[in-house]
Amino acid sequence: MSHRIHPILSSAADEICGTLARVIAYVLALALLGILGLSFWDELPRQDVSGPAKPGWTVASRSHLAYAVSRLDTDGKSTAYQIVRHPQGGRKDIFRWASPGDTPAAELEIYRLGAEADATADPRPDLAARMPSTGASDLETAGVIDSKFGTFSLVRPVGGTEGAKDSPGACLGFLKRIEDPALQISGWSCQGTSTPMRRAAVACLLNRLTLLASGNDPRLAEFFARAELKRGSCSNSSQPAESVDWVTRLDSPRLRGAL
Numbered sequence: 429m430s431h432r433i434h435p436i437l438s439s440a441a442d443e444i445c446g447t448l449a450r451v452i453a454y455v456l457a458l459a460l461l462g463i464l465g466l467s468f469w470d471e472l473p474r475q476d477v478s479g480p481a482k483p484g485w486t487v488a489s490r491s492h493l494a495y496a497v498s499r500l501d502t503d504g505k506s507t508a509y510q511i512v513r514h515p516q517g518g519r520k521d522i523f524r525w526a527s528p529g530d531t532p533a534a535e536l537e538i539y540r541l542g543a544e545a546d547a548t549a550d551p552r553p554d555l556a557a558r559m560p561s562t563g564a565s566d567l568e569t570a571g572v573i574d575s576k577f578g579t580f581s582l583v584r585p586v587g588g589t590e591g592a593k594d595s596p597g598a599c600l601g602f603l604k605r606i607e608d609p610a611l612q613i614s615g616w617s618c619q620g621t622s623t624p625m626r627r628a629a630v631a632c633l634l635n636r637l638t639l640l641a642s643g644n645d646p647r648l649a650e651f652f653a654r655a656e657l658k659r660g661s662c663s664n665s666s667q668p669a670e671s672v673d674w675v676t677r678l679d680s681p682r683l684r685g686a687l
Contacts (some may be wrong), residue, residue, distance in 0.1 A: 484544070485520070488513045494643065495521050495538055498636050506530075517542025523615075532560045536615040536633060540648070551612065552583060555601050559585070559616045570600060573627055575634040576658040577613060580604045582630070600626040602634070609647040613637075632662040 488511045508524045523536040535558060539545075556567045567583040574580075583601040599618040606612070619629035639652035 484515050485512045485518075487511070488519075491519075492641055493521075494519075494639065494641050495523075496638050496640050497523055497536065497633065498638055514542055514544045516544035518544050533619060534615065534617040534629070534633065535559075536637065537613070538637075539612040539614070541610040541612060545610070551603060551605065551614065555583065555603060555614050555616070556585075559599050559601055560618065567601060573602065573631055575631060576655040576660065577604060577606075577634060577637075580613075580630075580634065582627075600630055602630050606651070609645060609651055611648070611651070631660075635659055635662045 491511045491513070493509060493511075506526050508526075510522045510524070512520045512522070519540045519542070521538045523534075524532070525534040527533045537558075552567050559567075566586045568586045570582040570584040572579050573582055580602045581604065583603065584599070598621075599616050600623075601614070601616040603614040604612070613634070615633070617626060617629040617633060620626040638656075639649065642649035642652075
């Protein structure tokens, strides 16, 4: 007696197997689409609605040093060099000097402006935030000073006068923005106990700033090459700077003659 499967049962079994195969194929296709959708969603830029956007500056520990400050009389002060970059092209090379005990002594920032920079923004609030806190949050003009890079604006905390090192006027800030190349040089110095000594420290710091690498930017290389031709003598920061005229004098300029 032979055992044969009825043709109807055989056809039903084939139909069930085919349906299961199609269902499995559909499920796998949906799973694959889901995975691709989640991956695409993760790649979309996210907007943080919980607070203001962050600046986006990050420390570039592998970038090559671009500048140097040669033969600076640091009087035992430690020196730190940091490079930070912005995704839109900006780069800041920052020198910091500190006295024994990590007391801030001076800072120099060379900022190569990128697309993130606002040409109309006032850079003084940022400089005020970087200067050591002395109880005064605003800056006032403190004259100008000449250097191999041209004329720099000088600023100091509001109400600053000559006196002790812990007075509001103990630190003198400096600032200059150059259009070509797009560059901003700024910083501050707390060296000295008088205005002439602080001016001398700032002038010495600027005159001793040199370029190590231009990063394939011929305009930056040309700018520093022209500046080197104008380099002046650097007086000792512990001695009063050379005399200044009534235009660049900081406190109570004395005019000649009667008005």
